Amino acid sequence: MAARSEHLHTAAAFCAFSLLFCAVSSFPLAPEGKRQTKCGYESCPVTKPGLLNVHLVPHTHDDVGWLKTVDQYFYGDRNDIQHAGVQYILDSVVDQLLKNPDRRFIYVETSFFFRWWKQQGEEMRNTVRMLVNQGRLEFVNGGWCMSDEAATHYSSVIDQMTLGLRFLNETFGECGRPRVAWHIDPFGHAREHASMFAQMGYDGLFFGRVDYQDRDQRQKSLDQELLWRASDSLTPPMADLFTGILPNGYNPPEGFCWDQSCDDAPIRDDPDLEDYNVDDVVQRFLAIAHAQANVYKTNHIIMTMGSDFQYENANLWYKNLDKLILYVNRRQSNGSNVNLLYSTPSCYLQELHRANQTWALKTDDFFPYADDAHDFWTGYFTSRPALKRYERFSNALLQTCNQLEVLGGPVSRNGPFGKGDTLTMRKSMAVAQHHDAVSGTSKQHVANDYARRLATGWNTCQVVVSNSLSALSGSAAPRVYCDLLNISVCSFTEASPEFTVTIFNPLGRPVLWPVRLPVNGTQYSVSGPDGNHVDSQVVPVSGSTHDVRRGRGFAVNELVFEVQAPPLGFSSYYVSQSQEWTGTKTGPESRPKTGLTQGSLQIENKFLRATFDPDTGLLTGLMNLETKQKIDLTQNFYWYNASDGNSSDSNQPSGAYIFRPNSSTPFVISKTAKTQLIQTSVMQELRQVFSPWVSQVVRLYSGSRALELEWTIGPVPIDDDLGKEVITRLDTNIKSGGVFYTDSNGRELLRRRKDFRPTWDLKQSEPIAGNYYPINSRAFIMVRDEENQLTVVTDRSQGGSSIQNGSLEIMLHRRLLYDDVRGVAEPLNETSALFPDGLVVRGSLLLSLDPPKSAADKHRPLGQETVLQPLLSFTKGKPEASAELTFSGLQTALPPAVHLLTLSQWDSDSVLLRLEHQFQSWESQSNSQPVTINLQKLFSTLTVLGFSELNLSANQWKEDMKRFDWTPKTEKPVQKTFVDPSFWEVTLRPMEIRTFLLRVRL
Incomplete structure (x- = not known):
C-alpha cells in the first residue's frame, strides 16, 4: 500500500507542477464540476419494474467514407451517389x-463531430455542452471512427481511439466520456x-452483425447477451467485456423507420381523418416487442431507431417517436405490460447490470461472419491489398514521427526544414482504420482519397x-x-555517386536490417558509423521489378547491405561509388554469382537452408540449421475462380466483402517457374517467374532467421x-490435423480448426470461404510431438486458412468482375492511370521453422520488425565531420518481452508512453514471464520528473477506472492484486499494456 500512496501523491504533485495539464487537458472535470451536471448513468430515465421496458435509441450510423469521401459525406456533396450530409x-x-x-440521441464518429464543432459559434457550443451534461446527447464508442476489426493492427486502433476520446475529454470533460x-x-x-x-x-460493447447460425443458436438459448x-x-476481469448482440443489426424494427430515406407510413393520430392508424401501429409494435423479448433474457430490450446517415431531418423521427411512446404507454392502463422510453445504450446496459443475471461466457471470436449459407464476408480480409500495405507502412512512419517529435524537442515541429506536425498523419491514419477504409470495401474514388490523406x-x-x-545528429x-x-x-541514389543513408529504428531493441538501394554503378563501398567497412554487393534489378515500375526510376542495379540500428535510434552509413574492382578487404568481398548450378538447387545462410x-x-524443403529441424515444403501460386x-x-x-469461389479446387498458375539464382556474401536469392503476371523472389540475407518470399502479382x-482470387499455398509434411x-x-493468437466453431455446431456450406480467417501479422501450423512449427509473418492484413x-494458404490479390450486392455497387476491379490494365501488387511473407x-x-520480434520497420533517409555526400552518426534514445535496450508501443508528445512538458508485454502467458519458456522496467532509467535524453498511470486509451486516470462487474455462468475468478516493486519500477505481465503520462525535461 505504501507504493500505491506514493504513486497517488506524485500524481497530485504532477498536477501542481502543471496547472494547464490538470485544468484543461483531456482528463475528467474536477469533482465540483461533476456535481453541477447529471450525465452518464445518473441521467438515465426511470424504468418500470415488472413491465417490459423497451429502450428506444435514436442514432445515426455515419461512415467515415464509403460510397463517398469523408469530405463529401460531411458536406452533403455528391448526393447523386448517396444522399447524406453529416453536418x-x-x-x-x-x-x-x-x-x-x-x-x-447518441453519436459515434468523433472525426465528423470534431469538424462540425469547429464550425459552431459559442452560443451553439454552450447549448451542446448543456445537452451533453444532461445526458440528452451522449457519445458512444468515441473513437475517431468505428474501426474495422479484421484488417486493423492493434496499435493503430489504440491510436485512433485515443485521438477521438482525447477530443471528447478536452471538450466536455467527464460527461463526454x-x-x-x-x-x-x-x-x-x-x-x-x-x-x-x-x-x-468501457462497461460493455454492442454490435449488430453476427453469423446467422450463431444468432439462431443464441436466440434459442437466450445468449445474445454474454460476457466475452x-x-x-x-x-480476469481485466479483459472481460459484457457484449450485446442487437436485434435488428442497427436498423429499426420493420415498419418503424421514419426518416426521409424511409417509406414507412407516419403515425396518423387524428381520429377525424380517414387514414387514422394509431391502433394498427401500436398493435404491430407490441407484437414486435414481445417477439424480441422472447429471445432476450431480461425485462429490458433495446431497439435501434435509426440507420445510415439518418436524422438529417430529425423532426420526422422525433415527431413519430414521441407519438409511438405516448400511444404504446397509454395501453398500460388497459393491462399492457410494455413501457417505451427514450434511452441510450449505456442506460440499457445499466439495467442489464441491475438485473444481476449470470451470462454465457465466450473466449473465442466472431470470425468468420456469414449472413447466409453462401455469403461469407471473408473476401475483405484481402481486398485492396495495396491500400492495406500502404496503411501498415504509414503506421510505421507515424510511430517514428511521434518518437522523433519527442526526442528532437520543439525544434522538430519548427526547425531548419520548416513547420511539421504529427497531427495530420494521426488524423489520416485514424480515418484509415474505418471499417470501409483499410477493409477495402469502399468505392474506388474513396479508396483513392484514403491514400491521398x-x-x-x-x-x-x-x-x-x-x-x-x-x-540529434548536429547536421x-x-x-x-x-x-x-x-x-x-x-x-x-540512382544519380548520386556518394551519399549517406540514415536508418532510424523505432523499436526498443537493436535490429539488423537489410538495405536495398537502386543504383546504376557496379561497384560501391559502404562504411558504417564507426568508419569500418560494411560488406555490400551489387545485383541486377529483376525483370519483374523493371516491369512494375511503369516508367518510374531507371536504376539497373541494386546495392545490398545489412545495417545495425540501435534501439529507438539511428545509424548513418556512407556509400560511395568505386571506380574499379579492388578485391581488397575495403571493397566487396566477392562478385555475385548469377545463374543455375548443376544438381541440387538451394540458398542458405548460417540459420536456414531452402532447397528447390x-x-x-519450386521450393521443396526448409531446414533450420541451428536445431537441425527439416520439413518438406512446397510453395506455389493458385487462383480460385x-x-x-x-x-x-x-x-x-464474390465481391469486395464476400469471398465465394465456384469450386473448392484452385487453378495452379504454373507447375514450373523460370529461375535465376543469385548468390553473394550479403544475400542469396532465387528469382522465380511463374507467368507474365506472377513472379517471386525467395531470399535469405546473411543475418536473417527468416526466409523471405517477395511476391509480385498483376495485372491479374x-x-x-x-x-x-489469387493465393499462395505452403504444403508441408507437418501433420497439423x-x-x-x-x-x-x-x-494474441487464436486456435482455428477446419469446419469448426467453438460455440455452435457448424453446418458448413462453403468449404473454402467458410474456413477463411483474418491474418493480421502471422499464422502458423505445428505438431508438438514432432517439434515443428512453420510460422508465416505477413506484411499486411490478409485472409488465409x-x-x-499440413497446409497454409494466404490470399494475396483479388480482381473481380461483379458487385457482391452489399452496397458498394461496383466490382473490385482496381485500375488507375498508371495501371489501366489492372493493379500490380508487391509484398512479402517471412517464413520461420x-x-x-x-x-x-x-x-x-519478427512481427514487430515487419510492422515497425526502420525509416531510411538520405543526405548528399559524406557526413559532416562534427555530425553524430549513431544515437539511441534509450539508456539500454528493452528486454525481449517488452515492446515500446507508444512514445508521443502530449503537451509542452509531458509525453505519452505505452509499454507492452508482447508474449502470451503460455507461448515462451523464457519470455512469458513478468518483466520490470525502471521508468526513470529508460531514456537517454529525457529526464523523467514524474508520472501517472492512465487507462489504455489515455482518457482516464487508472485509479479512477471503475467498471461494472459481471457474473459469468462459470465460476467467477478472483482478481489478483499486483503491486509494482517501487515507485519508479513498473512490472509488465504477459499481454499487459501499461500507459503512462510522463512529465519530462529534455
Missing part, C-alpha cells in the same frame, strides 16, 4: 433535442478489440523527422526520402471473363 444531421438533432427534454463501445457495422468481431475496449474502461473473456493471459500525412511527418534528425544537411524502395525506385527442385524451380452468382444453390457472387488477367493459428489484430492437412516451445521468441 445537417448534427444541426437537426440538436434543434430537436431542445424541443423535448425526454428525447435522447463514452461508457459503451458501439461497433454496429464491422463485418465480424475480433477478440483483441474486446480486450482493448475492456482496458479502455477476451484474453487467455490477462487476469495518408500521403499528405507523410509530407508533414517527414518535416518533423528531418528537423529532429538534424537536431543541417537536407534530407531526402524515397517512398518507392519496394520497387527499387529512388532518383537520389532444379527441374520445376470467383463466382458470378449464376449457380443453382445461390446467386451470391480477366480476358477470360473470370474474376480471380486441420488445426492452425492466427493472430488477432497483431496480438489451412484447407488441407522452429520448435513450438521457442517459436514465439522468433516470430514475435
Whole structure:
C-alpha cells in the first residue's frame, strides 16, 4: 500500500507542477464540476419494474467514407451517389433535442463531430455542452471512427481511439466520456478489440452483425447477451467485456423507420381523418416487442431507431417517436405490460447490470461472419491489398514521427526544414482504420482519397523527422526520402555517386536490417558509423521489378547491405561509388554469382537452408540449421475462380466483402517457374517467374532467421471473363490435423480448426470461404510431438486458412468482375492511370521453422520488425565531420518481452508512453514471464520528473477506472492484486499494456 500512496501523491504533485495539464487537458472535470451536471448513468430515465421496458435509441450510423469521401459525406456533396450530409444531421438533432427534454440521441464518429464543432459559434457550443451534461446527447464508442476489426493492427486502433476520446475529454470533460463501445457495422468481431475496449474502461460493447447460425443458436438459448473473456493471459476481469448482440443489426424494427430515406407510413393520430392508424401501429409494435423479448433474457430490450446517415431531418423521427411512446404507454392502463422510453445504450446496459443475471461466457471470436449459407464476408480480409500495405507502412512512419517529435524537442515541429506536425498523419491514419477504409470495401474514388490523406500525412511527418534528425545528429544537411524502395525506385541514389543513408529504428531493441538501394554503378563501398567497412554487393534489378515500375526510376542495379540500428535510434552509413574492382578487404568481398548450378538447387545462410527442385524451380524443403529441424515444403501460386452468382444453390457472387469461389479446387498458375539464382556474401536469392503476371523472389540475407518470399502479382488477367482470387499455398509434411493459428489484430493468437466453431455446431456450406480467417501479422501450423512449427509473418492484413492437412494458404490479390450486392455497387476491379490494365501488387511473407516451445521468441520480434520497420533517409555526400552518426534514445535496450508501443508528445512538458508485454502467458519458456522496467532509467535524453498511470486509451486516470462487474455462468475468478516493486519500477505481465503520462525535461 505504501507504493500505491506514493504513486497517488506524485500524481497530485504532477498536477501542481502543471496547472494547464490538470485544468484543461483531456482528463475528467474536477469533482465540483461533476456535481453541477447529471450525465452518464445518473441521467438515465426511470424504468418500470415488472413491465417490459423497451429502450428506444435514436442514432445515426455515419461512415467515415464509403460510397463517398469523408469530405463529401460531411458536406452533403455528391448526393447523386448517396444522399447524406453529416453536418445537417448534427444541426437537426440538436434543434430537436431542445424541443423535448425526454428525447435522447447518441453519436459515434468523433472525426465528423470534431469538424462540425469547429464550425459552431459559442452560443451553439454552450447549448451542446448543456445537452451533453444532461445526458440528452451522449457519445458512444468515441473513437475517431468505428474501426474495422479484421484488417486493423492493434496499435493503430489504440491510436485512433485515443485521438477521438482525447477530443471528447478536452471538450466536455467527464460527461463526454463514452461508457459503451458501439461497433454496429464491422463485418465480424475480433477478440483483441474486446480486450482493448475492456482496458479502455468501457462497461460493455454492442454490435449488430453476427453469423446467422450463431444468432439462431443464441436466440434459442437466450445468449445474445454474454460476457466475452477476451484474453487467455490477462487476469480476469481485466479483459472481460459484457457484449450485446442487437436485434435488428442497427436498423429499426420493420415498419418503424421514419426518416426521409424511409417509406414507412407516419403515425396518423387524428381520429377525424380517414387514414387514422394509431391502433394498427401500436398493435404491430407490441407484437414486435414481445417477439424480441422472447429471445432476450431480461425485462429490458433495446431497439435501434435509426440507420445510415439518418436524422438529417430529425423532426420526422422525433415527431413519430414521441407519438409511438405516448400511444404504446397509454395501453398500460388497459393491462399492457410494455413501457417505451427514450434511452441510450449505456442506460440499457445499466439495467442489464441491475438485473444481476449470470451470462454465457465466450473466449473465442466472431470470425468468420456469414449472413447466409453462401455469403461469407471473408473476401475483405484481402481486398485492396495495396491500400492495406500502404496503411501498415504509414503506421510505421507515424510511430517514428511521434518518437522523433519527442526526442528532437520543439525544434522538430519548427526547425531548419520548416513547420511539421504529427497531427495530420494521426488524423489520416485514424480515418484509415474505418471499417470501409483499410477493409477495402469502399468505392474506388474513396479508396483513392484514403491514400491521398495518408500521403499528405507523410509530407508533414517527414518535416518533423528531418528537423529532429538534424537536431540529434548536429547536421543541417537536407534530407531526402524515397517512398518507392519496394520497387527499387529512388532518383537520389540512382544519380548520386556518394551519399549517406540514415536508418532510424523505432523499436526498443537493436535490429539488423537489410538495405536495398537502386543504383546504376557496379561497384560501391559502404562504411558504417564507426568508419569500418560494411560488406555490400551489387545485383541486377529483376525483370519483374523493371516491369512494375511503369516508367518510374531507371536504376539497373541494386546495392545490398545489412545495417545495425540501435534501439529507438539511428545509424548513418556512407556509400560511395568505386571506380574499379579492388578485391581488397575495403571493397566487396566477392562478385555475385548469377545463374543455375548443376544438381541440387538451394540458398542458405548460417540459420536456414531452402532447397528447390532444379527441374520445376519450386521450393521443396526448409531446414533450420541451428536445431537441425527439416520439413518438406512446397510453395506455389493458385487462383480460385470467383463466382458470378449464376449457380443453382445461390446467386451470391464474390465481391469486395464476400469471398465465394465456384469450386473448392484452385487453378495452379504454373507447375514450373523460370529461375535465376543469385548468390553473394550479403544475400542469396532465387528469382522465380511463374507467368507474365506472377513472379517471386525467395531470399535469405546473411543475418536473417527468416526466409523471405517477395511476391509480385498483376495485372491479374480477366480476358477470360473470370474474376480471380489469387493465393499462395505452403504444403508441408507437418501433420497439423486441420488445426492452425492466427493472430488477432497483431496480438494474441487464436486456435482455428477446419469446419469448426467453438460455440455452435457448424453446418458448413462453403468449404473454402467458410474456413477463411483474418491474418493480421502471422499464422502458423505445428505438431508438438514432432517439434515443428512453420510460422508465416505477413506484411499486411490478409485472409488465409489451412484447407488441407499440413497446409497454409494466404490470399494475396483479388480482381473481380461483379458487385457482391452489399452496397458498394461496383466490382473490385482496381485500375488507375498508371495501371489501366489492372493493379500490380508487391509484398512479402517471412517464413520461420522452429520448435513450438521457442517459436514465439522468433516470430514475435519478427512481427514487430515487419510492422515497425526502420525509416531510411538520405543526405548528399559524406557526413559532416562534427555530425553524430549513431544515437539511441534509450539508456539500454528493452528486454525481449517488452515492446515500446507508444512514445508521443502530449503537451509542452509531458509525453505519452505505452509499454507492452508482447508474449502470451503460455507461448515462451523464457519470455512469458513478468518483466520490470525502471521508468526513470529508460531514456537517454529525457529526464523523467514524474508520472501517472492512465487507462489504455489515455482518457482516464487508472485509479479512477471503475467498471461494472459481471457474473459469468462459470465460476467467477478472483482478481489478483499486483503491486509494482517501487515507485519508479513498473512490472509488465504477459499481454499487459501499461500507459503512462510522463512529465519530462529534455
